[in-house]
Amino acid sequence: xxxxxxxxxxxxxxxxxxxxxxxxxxxxxxxxxxxxxxxxxxxxxxxxxxxxxxxxxxxxxxxxxxxxxxxxxxxxxxxxxxxxxxxxxxxxxxxxxxxxxxxxxxxxxxxxxxxxxx
Amino acid sequence: xxxxxxxxxxxxxxxxxxxxxxxxxxxxxxxxxxxxxxxxxxxxxxxxxxxxxxxxxxxxxxxxxxxxxxxxxxxxxxxxxxxxxxxxxxxxxxxxxxxxxxxxxxxxxxxxxxx
Numbered sequence: 116x117x118x119x120x121x122x123x124x125x126x127x128x129x130x131x132x133x134x135x136x137x138x139x140x141x142x143x144x145x146x147x148x149x150x151x152x153x154x155x156x157x158x159x160x161x162x163x164x165x166x167x168x169x170x171x172x173x174x175x176x177x178x179x180x181x182x183x184x185x186x187x188x189x190x191x192x193x194x195x196x197x198x199x200x201x202x203x204x205x206x207x208x209x210x211x212x213x214x215x216x217x218x219x220x221x222x223x224x225x226x227x228x229x230x231x232x233x
Numbered sequence: 234x235x236x237x238x239x240x241x242x243x244x245x246x247x248x249x250x251x252x253x254x255x256x257x258x259x260x261x262x263x264x265x266x267x268x269x270x271x272x273x274x275x276x277x278x279x280x281x282x283x284x285x286x287x288x289x290x291x292x293x294x295x296x297x298x299x300x301x302x303x304x305x306x307x308x309x310x311x312x313x314x315x316x317x318x319x320x321x322x323x324x325x326x327x328x329x330x331x332x333x334x335x336x337x338x339x340x341x342x343x344x345x346x347x348x
Contacts, residue, residue, distance in 0.1 A: 121276065149335070157340065158338045158341050159277075159323070161335060208277070210277075221267055221279045224276035225276045226275050226276045227274065227275065227276045
């Protein structure tokens with residue numbers, strides 16, 4: 116089945132540090148990837164839609180300069196949390212859709228990254 | 234706009250008993266519905282989907298879901314619960330007019346199967 120690899124699984128760092136999270140589709144190509152944020156005991160909140168070769172589309176209220184997204188190839192999207200602060204601590208999850216991204220295709224999720232800013 | 238409601242924060246069921254996790258949705262076009270399961274500190278795993286066709290959809294691990302258009306529901310079911318089914322379950326919806334077919338998730342239902 117389709118596998119999405121997300122790395123790292125956990126990051127603990129000091130306030131002010133920038134953190135990069137990678138999301139890779141291992142056995143399929145993904146023109147579209149999605150980045151979510153999940154707070155404890157809450158649902159997933161879509162942050163942005165990452166499109167290969169073009170700019171990401173950010174959801175309302177998400178700072179594009181704070182959360183930099185790069186989708187340079189059909190198998191890799193990265194999310195960089197710039198100058199992270201304690202309020203950025205959260206569980207970040209990426210997903211990717213197979214093939215042309217049609218409505219029939221489910222999203223496949225990475226295992227998430229637990230980000231803790233001290 | 235699209236939305237998903239999972240009315241129960243938690244469902245408890247005894248091992249071996251049937252389980253139901255409820256989901257209702259609201260979309261402006263034809264819905265495409267999904268169920269995902271999340272184990273602690275993990276991403277989401279796809280269970281099943283409804284796109285079109287038969288209202289009863291069968292998925293992974295013995296789960297199934299029934300699409301009911303008149304009630305705008307897509308409840309997840311399993312005839313006999315296992316302790317290993319204990320996890321967080323999310324219902325999600327998209328529709329033909331949604332940009333990039335973005336998913337909207339319900340808030341999740343925690344399923345606890347009691348031995």
